[in-house]
Amino acid sequence: MEPARQKWAARALLAVAVATMVAWLMGANLKSRISTNVLDLIPSEPGLQELNMVRSLADQDEARIILLAVRAGTASAPGAPASDILATDLARALASEPAIAQAIPLADHIPRDAIARAIFLRRLSLLLPGWLDTMKRQYDSGSKSVPWPAWLAEKAAQDLEAFLAKPEAIAAQDVVTSDPLLLVPRLANRMEGISGPGFESGQGANYSLVWALSRESPLSEGGQEPVFAAVNDAMSKVRAIDAGAELRWTGVARFAAASRARIEREVRLLNILSLCLVVGVAAACVRKIHRAIHLVPVVLGGLLGAWTVTAAAWHRVHVLVFVIGSLLAGVAVDYGFYLFLQPKLRPSEPYAERARRLVRPLLASALTTVIGFSFLLWSELPLIRQLGVFVSAGLIFALLTALLWFAQIDDSHLDTRSFIRWRPNPAGRGVRLASRLALFAGAVVALAGPWRLHWRDDIRELEIPTPDITANDSAVRSLFGDDGAKTVYLTQGASLADARDNLESFLKWHAVAYPGSKAAAVGMALPTKEQWARLPSERAALADFPGQFRLALERHGFQVESFAPFFRAWKDAAASPTQPPYEAMVRELERSLRGPLSSLVHDAPGTAWFVTIAEQGPGPDPPASTNTVTDSQLQNLNRLFLKYRISALRLSCVGLAFVGASVFVLYGIRRGARIFAIPSGACLFAFGLFGLLGITLNLFNLLGAFLGVCLSHNYAIFTAESLRRHEEPPPSIRMSSLAAASSFGVLSLSRIPVVSALGSTVAVIVIAALAITELTPLASGENTVQRPGQ
Numbered sequence: 001m002e003p004a005r006q007k008w009a010a011r012a013l014l015a016v017a018v019a020t021m022v023a024w025l026m027g028a029n030l031k032s033r034i035s036t037n038v039l040d041l042i043p044s045e046p047g048l049q050e051l052n053m054v055r056s057l058a059d060q061d062e063a064r065i066i067l068l069a070v071r072a073g074t075a076s077a078p079g080a081p082a083s084d085i086l087a088t089d090l091a092r093a094l095a096s097e098p099a100i101a102q103a104i105p106l107a108d109h110i111p112r113d114a115i116a117r118a119i120f121l122r123r124l125s126l127l128l129p130g131w132l133d134t135m136k137r138q139y140d141s142g143s144k145s146v147p148w149p150a151w152l153a154e155k156a157a158q159d160l161e162a163f164l165a166k167p168e169a170i171a172a173q174d175v176v177t178s179d180p181l182l183l184v185p186r187l188a189n190r191m192e193g194i195s196g197p198g199f200e201s202g203q204g205a206n207y208s209l210v211w212a213l214s215r216e217s218p219l220s221e222g223g224q225e226p227v228f229a230a231v232n233d234a235m236s237k238v239r240a241i242d243a244g245a246e247l248r249w250t251g252v253a254r255f256a257a258a259s260r261a262r263i264e265r266e267v268r269l270l271n272i273l274s275l276c277l278v279v280g281v282a283a284a285c286v287r288k289i290h291r292a293i294h295l296v297p298v299v300l301g302g303l304l305g306a307w308t309v310t311a312a313a314w315h316r317v318h319v320l321v322f323v324i325g326s327l328l329a330g331v332a333v334d335y336g337f338y339l340f341l342q343p344k345l346r347p348s349e350p351y352a353e354r355a356r357r358l359v360r361p362l363l364a365s366a367l368t369t370v371i372g373f374s375f376l377l378w379s380e381l382p383l384i385r386q387l388g389v390f391v392s393a394g395l396i397f398a399l400l401t402a403l404l405w406f407a408q409i410d411d412s413h414l415d416t417r418s419f420i421r422w423r424p425n426p427a428g429r430g431v432r433l434a435s436r437l438a439l440f441a442g443a444v445v446a447l448a449g450p451w452r453l454h455w456r457d458d459i460r461e462l463e464i465p466t467p468d469i470t471a472n473d474s475a476v477r478s479l480f481g482d483d484g485a486k487t488v489y490l491t492q493g494a495s496l497a498d499a500r501d502n503l504e505s506f507l508k509w510h511a512v513a514y515p516g517s518k519a520a521a522v523g524m525a526l527p528t529k530e531q532w533a534r535l536p537s538e539r540a541a542l543a544d545f546p547g548q549f550r551l552a553l554e555r556h557g558f559q560v561e562s563f564a565p566f567f568r569a570w571k572d573a574a575a576s577p578t579q580p581p582y583e584a585m586v587r588e589l590e591r592s593l594r595g596p597l598s599s600l601v602h603d604a605p606g607t608a609w610f611v612t613i614a615e616q617g618p619g620p621d622p623p624a625s626t627n628t629v630t631d632s633q634l635q636n637l638n639r640l641f642l643k644y645r646i647s648a649l650r651l652s653c654v655g656l657a658f659v660g661a662s663v664f665v666l667y668g669i670r671r672g673a674r675i676f677a678i679p680s681g682a683c684l685f686a687f688g689l690f691g692l693l694g695i696t697l698n699l700f701n702l703l704g705a706f707l708g709v710c711l712s713h714n715y716a717i718f719t720a721e722s723l724r725r726h727e728e729p730p731p732s733i734r735m736s737s738l739a740a741a742s743s744f745g746v747l748s749l750s751r752i753p754v755v756s757a758l759g760s761t762v763a764v765i766v767i768a769a770l771a772i773t774e775l776t777p778l779a780s781g782e783n784t785v786q787r788p789g790q
Contacts, residue, residue, distance in 0.1 A: 504528055
């Protein structure tokens with residue numbers, strides 16, 4: 001019987017701690033703190049333009065785009081509306097929904113006409129500076145025998161005459177009298193390449209297309225269920241007109257919602273299954289099955305502490321931390337096993353005395369794991385930092401919970417079944433030979449296999465695959481013209497002025513890298529900031545240009561009077577005393593963009609970009625100096641994960657070095673080396689096995705190896721303590737390793753590839769470490785003495 005004061009003190013401490021943590025979690029609004037956004041797994045770094053741009057894209061208009069394709073029913077009644085009319089009705093119904101910001105049928109030319117009119121009215125501000133810059137370079141490369149205004153006038157008249165001789169000039173007959181410099185026709189010719197998802201206005205497979213924009217980010221709850229409800233409501237109105245109307249649609253919200261739902265299901269399933277397996281292992285190995293329930297509070301205490309500390313340390317925690325955190329069920333229970341299964345030296349030995357005999361190995365095992373995981377706090381990846389805190393806090397709270405829980409129960413010792421304690425006779429020659437052969441085979445795998453390893457990191461492995469939604473997305477995008485024959489580029493800068501300068505550099509590179517391939521961007525309708533600043537002085541130098549241009553037009557047979565609108569516009573622009581700031585001009589053009597065109601430019605403090613659509617397929621990436629990336633670069637951040645894997649490897653090596661140093665300090669060089677060799681050998685065996693099996697590894701296999709090595713120190717430490725006292729290794733080692741392997745084995749079943757990789761890696765290392773601890777004494781023929789009561 002334990003002292004009453006000890007029991008009530010332990011109960012009071014447990015009750016206060018649990019009440020405090022539960023109260024904090026209930027008031028912390030966990031729902032808003034837990035994220036399923038894959039971008040929360042990776043950091044924002046100033047030097048990584050692809051990463052920062054994709055983070056911005058996820059929170060801006062580009063991620064809120066919804067593509068819808070509607071088709072009239074095949075069994076519709078005669079006189080039923082055609083698909084394009086249904087698309088108009090669908091867009092009108094969507095626009096009336098609170099969750100939808102814009103909805104425009106792509107057959108509607110109003111957005112294109114609006115931007116075309118805005119550019120035409122401001123052609124002498126937007127397009128003239130760039131045209132003058134191009135003409136000036138041609139003039140400077142010549143002999144300069146004719147004054148600049150006269151040369152420019154003659155060149156403009158020649159170009160106009162050549163243009164009007166082409167068939168496409170018929171469509172521009174109404175424009176040239178106001179724009180004889182051909183500023184707008186030149187831009188229109190260059191902008192022909194703007195097509196693709198969200199820009200095609202035709203039909204595919206009799207579908208008519210609608211472009212829409214949600215009000216909130218699809219990565220938030222407000223951008224998911226309300227959007228789904230809006231689409232359903234709008235389609236209900238369409239089906240009231242045509243009951244057989246069909247709809248196919250896609251958007252980031254569909255992927256985000258599916259991923260969130262599947263991950264949440266996995267969190268519940270994995271945690272429950274992991275806890276059940278751990279309790280099942282305990283129940284199978286102990287004599288009094290009902291008493292195995294005392295191990296549950298240890299696990300729950302560790303999980304509760306881990307949740308509380310992690311949620312308190314970060315405002316946003318990715319749900320993967322809690323999915324992977326389910327492994328604590330198989331790790332935290334270790335301390336319960338060690339305390340609950342510790343045999344009494346005498347029947348009346350009190351709990352405090354038994355616990356003191358375990359303090360050193362308990363603290364050593366906890367210390368090595370916590371030290372190792374503490375170094376993960378220096379990782380660049382938020383996920384790894386959060387996981388380091390989660391595991392470290394969980395193990396500390398599990399140890400404290402175990403010490404307090406067993407201090408307040410009357411009988412804190414549990415007998416195990418004979419099979420979990422059975423060991424072969426180490427004196428047997430056959431046993432010794434078989435053990436040595438097994439260790440030798442494991443050494444061959446550990447030494448030969450790692451050389452065959454292949455590594456590959458893919459950001460898409462951070463989420464559960466959704467093949468049905470992916471297939472639907474590809475089908476809908478193909479209706480919108482996304483056939484893979486074009487390449488989308490994003491050119492960024494701190495402001496649109498910087499982005500426009502970078503766009504100029506990119507377009508020059510593209511013309512050389514892909515000769516004959518058109519590249520179109522709304523940014524082409526803007527001058528660079530330098531060109532804009534030079535415009536007043538350029539106009540002053542062209543004071544004689546109007547007169548020279550009239551003469552040139554007469555020489556080429558034009559009736560000068562028909563160009564009166566152009567000369568009036570030129571005179572008005574030249575008479576203006578000041579010109580607006582560059583930023584004001586850019587914002588005015590940006591306000592003219594609606595519908596799909598609005599996604600071609602983005603302007604926000606510190607982040608701005610232009611979208612360029614090129615005719616050619618995938619090819620070499622633009623040089624970094626252009627500050628331009630392709631959409632495939634944004635979707636594939638694998639090279640960044642290579643960087644993080646190397647960083648995690650360095651941190652793991654440093655952490656393990658400190659773990660090894662702590663073992664040497666506690667146990668000396670000789671025993672410390674023997675302890676450290678067990679987890680190290682198990683880790684090499686796991687990598688060797690993966691290499692021989694041809695399994696491709698990733699960052700999370702490395703993280704799993706680090707975790708497995710830290711956990712394996714527990715078994716090595718308790719085995720070393722038993723050997724020091726000439727005892728049989730306690731059955732708690734076997735039960736702990738089986739529980740950990742079961743818990744991580746559950747994770748290996750996860751549909752999230754990286755979680756599965758982590759779980760399988762730790763499970764293999766744990767089993768390998770257990771095998772080494774079991775086989776080493778048998779191979780060496782060491783004899784131990786079993787103490788009474790064991």
